[in-house]
Amino acid sequence: xxxxxxxxxxxxxxxxxxxxxxxxxxxxxxxxxxxxxxxxxxxxxxxxxxxxxxxxxxxxxxxxxxxxxxxxxxxxxxxxxxxxxxxxxxxxxxxxxxxxxxxxxxxxxxxxxxxxxxxxxxxxxxxxxxxxxxxxxxxxxxxxxxxxxxxxxxxxxxxxxxxxxxxxxxxxxxxxxxxxxxxxxxxxxxxxxxxxxxxxxxxxxxxxxxxxxxxxxxxxxxxxxxxxxxxxxxxxxxxxxxxxxxxxxxxxxxxxxxxxxxxxxxxxxxxxxxxxxxxxxxxxxxxxxxxxxxxxxxxxxxxxxxxxxxxxxxxxxxxxxxxxxxxxxxxxxxxx
Amino acid sequence: xxxxxxxxxxxxxxxxxxxxxxxxxxxxxxxxxxxxxxxxxxxxxxxxxxxxxxxxxxxxxxxxxxxxxxxxxxxxxxxxxxxxxxxxxxxxxxxxxxxxxxxxxxxxxxxxxxxxxxxxxxxxxxxxxxxxxxxxxxxxxxxxxxxxxxxxxxxxxxxxxxxxxxxxxxxxxxxxxxxxxxxxxxxxxxxxxxxxxxxxxxxxxxxxxxxxxxxxxxxxxxxxxxxxxxxxxxxxxxxxxxxxxxxxxxxxxxxxxxxxxxxxxxxxxxxxxxxxxxxxxxxxxxxxxxxxxxxxxxxxxxxxxxxxxxxxxxxxxxxxxxxxxxxxxxxxxxxx
Numbered sequence: 001x002x003x004x005x006x007x008x009x010x011x012x013x014x015x016x017x018x019x020x021x022x023x024x025x026x027x028x029x030x031x032x033x034x035x036x037x038x039x040x041x042x043x044x045x046x047x048x049x050x051x052x053x054x055x056x057x058x059x060x061x062x063x064x065x066x067x068x069x070x071x072x073x074x075x076x077x078x079x080x081x082x083x084x085x086x087x088x089x090x091x092x093x094x095x096x097x098x099x100x101x102x103x104x105x106x107x108x109x110x111x112x113x114x115x116x117x118x119x120x121x122x123x124x125x126x127x128x129x130x131x132x133x134x135x136x137x138x139x140x141x142x143x144x145x146x147x148x149x150x151x152x153x154x155x156x157x158x159x160x161x162x163x164x165x166x167x168x169x170x171x172x173x174x175x176x177x178x179x180x181x182x183x184x185x186x187x188x189x190x191x192x193x194x195x196x197x198x199x200x201x202x203x204x205x206x207x208x209x210x211x212x213x214x215x216x217x218x219x220x221x222x223x224x225x226x227x228x229x230x231x232x233x234x235x236x237x238x239x240x241x242x243x244x245x246x247x248x249x250x251x252x253x254x255x256x257x258x259x260x261x262x263x264x265x266x267x268x269x270x271x272x273x274x275x276x277x278x279x280x281x282x283x284x285x286x287x288x289x290x291x292x293x294x295x296x297x298x299x300x301x302x303x304x305x306x307x308x309x310x311x312x313x314x315x316x317x318x319x320x321x322x323x324x325x326x327x328x329x330x331x332x333x334x335x336x
Numbered sequence: 337x338x339x340x341x342x343x344x345x346x347x348x349x350x351x352x353x354x355x356x357x358x359x360x361x362x363x364x365x366x367x368x369x370x371x372x373x374x375x376x377x378x379x380x381x382x383x384x385x386x387x388x389x390x391x392x393x394x395x396x397x398x399x400x401x402x403x404x405x406x407x408x409x410x411x412x413x414x415x416x417x418x419x420x421x422x423x424x425x426x427x428x429x430x431x432x433x434x435x436x437x438x439x440x441x442x443x444x445x446x447x448x449x450x451x452x453x454x455x456x457x458x459x460x461x462x463x464x465x466x467x468x469x470x471x472x473x474x475x476x477x478x479x480x481x482x483x484x485x486x487x488x489x490x491x492x493x494x495x496x497x498x499x500x501x502x503x504x505x506x507x508x509x510x511x512x513x514x515x516x517x518x519x520x521x522x523x524x525x526x527x528x529x530x531x532x533x534x535x536x537x538x539x540x541x542x543x544x545x546x547x548x549x550x551x552x553x554x555x556x557x558x559x560x561x562x563x564x565x566x567x568x569x570x571x572x573x574x575x576x577x578x579x580x581x582x583x584x585x586x587x588x589x590x591x592x593x594x595x596x597x598x599x600x601x602x603x604x605x606x607x608x609x610x611x612x613x614x615x616x617x618x619x620x621x622x623x624x625x626x627x628x629x630x631x632x633x634x635x636x637x638x639x640x641x642x643x644x645x646x647x648x649x650x651x652x653x654x655x656x657x658x659x660x661x662x663x664x665x666x667x668x669x670x671x672x
Contacts, residue, residue, distance in 0.1 A: 074532070130409055131409060132562050132563040132564075133562070134562025134594045134595075134596055135595070191531050194527075194528055194529070194531070195528065195530070195531050195567045196527040198566040198567075199563055199564070199565070200563065226468050227467040228467070228535070229573055229611070230531065230566040230567060230569045231534075231570075232566075233565050233569045234565065237562045237563075237565055237566070238562075257467070258469060258471075259470075260614070274607065278565070278596070
């Protein structure tokens with residue numbers, strides 16, 4: 001899979017910024033791969049890229065129209081099809097992270113065939129996975145987990161990779177979602193794998209490696225989310241992490257898409273250890289990553305200090321202050 | 337999906353009886369739907385049905401050739417294809433519980449097209465599921481869980497349905513695996529659902545019902561199995577059971593297909609409650625179902641009595657002594 005760059009990011013008419021998190025993630029980490037964004041009337045998300053029509057994007061060099069929005073169920077709304085067909089007719093390939101395959105829409109399929117353009121469904125791996133084996137593999141692994149979906153697990157993992165590399169560690173980000181695949185150019189959208197193979201796909205993604213090598217594995221969902229916890233558990237077992245970081249968004253009142261309250265960070269640590277020790281008895285928490293955007297800087301630092309004291313763990317805001325203290329803890333706990 | 341009866345059960349050349357558990361389950365519960373079994377050289381399983389060739393089975397009235405064997409990964413072995421093609425040429429439909437679709441084999445597909453026969457892949461639901469919502473639904477639900485895979489969860493659920501109906505309760509078995517679908521004529525093979533939709537599929541399978549109605553939900557895998565625990569957790573959250581029964585096979589030394597030891601019954605109860613209360617805070621264990629086949633009858637009764645005393649729960653062998661005490665506990669704890 002080689003998706004041509006640069007991208008035009010299509011946001012559709014999503015109701016909020018979180019629904020455009022695929023596009024936002026690409027912009028956060030690969031802004032130079034994007035010429036602009038395209039939005040439909042009613043769209044409540046904004047990546048900060050210039051708004052463009054299909055024609056303007058093609059004139060600016062765009063090669064791929066990226067459907068950078070998600071929705072519950074992964075369905076492609078009918079009223080997005082015309083924009084996708086227009087992009088194909090203007091000469092762009094199309095890449096999507098939705099569950100529904102682009103080619104399952106007859107108009108999109110016909111346009112792609114007529115114009116010789118390629119359709120990429122990054123959620124659908126062509127790989128045939130085995131079932132998980134649970135055998136300990138050499139190499140080290142760190143996983144981000146969350147009190148909820150959409151609390152910064154991907155961002156934290158990418159920030160950890162960058163910081164670990166900056167300090168000379170041998171570290172590779174392992175994408176488990178469509179945005180991560182767009183950003184890193186590889187990985188597997190683990191929520192789209194057949195249920196029997198979740199752990200097996202995670203084992204494939206984080207294979208045996210040099211003993212000093214770190215896989216930095218992007219987490220998915222939450223063990224406490226009633227829609228997606230099965231994915232989270234299979235990923236935890238397959239990734240067999242030595243270490244994990246809990247990601248948290250303190251302003252969230254209910255879990256994403258459902259009416260359930262969020263668990264505490266302590267509950268997440270305890271259940272992650274209780275379940276994770278099945279495939280790695282030495283699993284431990286090495287840090288807490290909190291989105292403090294709602295707080296003034298002094299208040300944010302005070303809140304992180306309080307968490308660090310309560311849990312005896314480094315507590316950071318990866319966006320605001322970086323993940324340095326977590327990497328320091330990792331180096332101390334896992335000497336070369 | 338209406339699979340024509342009677343069946344010829346094909347066992348291939350599976351290495352042990354467990355690998356033919358689909359066929360064995362059909363024979364246990366629907367022997368009168370089967371004319372015979374067909375085995376290849378080297379087969380180490382036996383359902384007790386008469387061995388037949390394809391021609392003999394057709395002469396005996398067989399309408400569907402059922403691939404009643406499973407293997408890790410769900411792949412269709414190449415050397416089984418000739419038997420399947422022969423069955424099609426002799427006039428039978430074919431039904432399979434493997435992950436791999438029958439029609440993905442070009443010889444099978446060509447034969448089915450040439451002879452106008454139907455191919456049923458019971459692991460692949462045509463249903464489009466939503467993601468789980470975790471909202472409490474009216475009606476009551478009981479789920480079988482296990483210390484391992486293949487420890488009697490389906491058998492126990494079917495026995496519970498039969499015993500509950502015999503006592504006048506309104507109860508329906510809900511199949512979550514291919515054998516259960518063959519036996520009950522409906523359900524969903526939940527291990528074949530896309531990972532994001534495990535809980536949603538379980539919600540679809542056990543919809544809102546009359547407050548006195550019981551869904552008796554077939555469990556899958558084990559929260560302690562490193563290959564399949566994600567399926568188990570998604571099913572637990574989606575089924576939101578009021579009650580559960582722990583199934584156990586005491587002679588098992590390692591978990592099925594892997595090198596991990598089995599958890600204790602207490603560990604299974606504790607983790608099932610810890611995770612299950614997310615979607616049903618009142619979840620409780622109402623019994624233990626043990627396969628005592630390795631013990632003499634007096635020893636079996638003594639072992640069950642000891643378990644019952646240790647856990648303060650009814651402990652039964654569903655095959656040998658029935659599930660009466662568990663249904664009595666259920667009636668006492670959930671009065672109409």
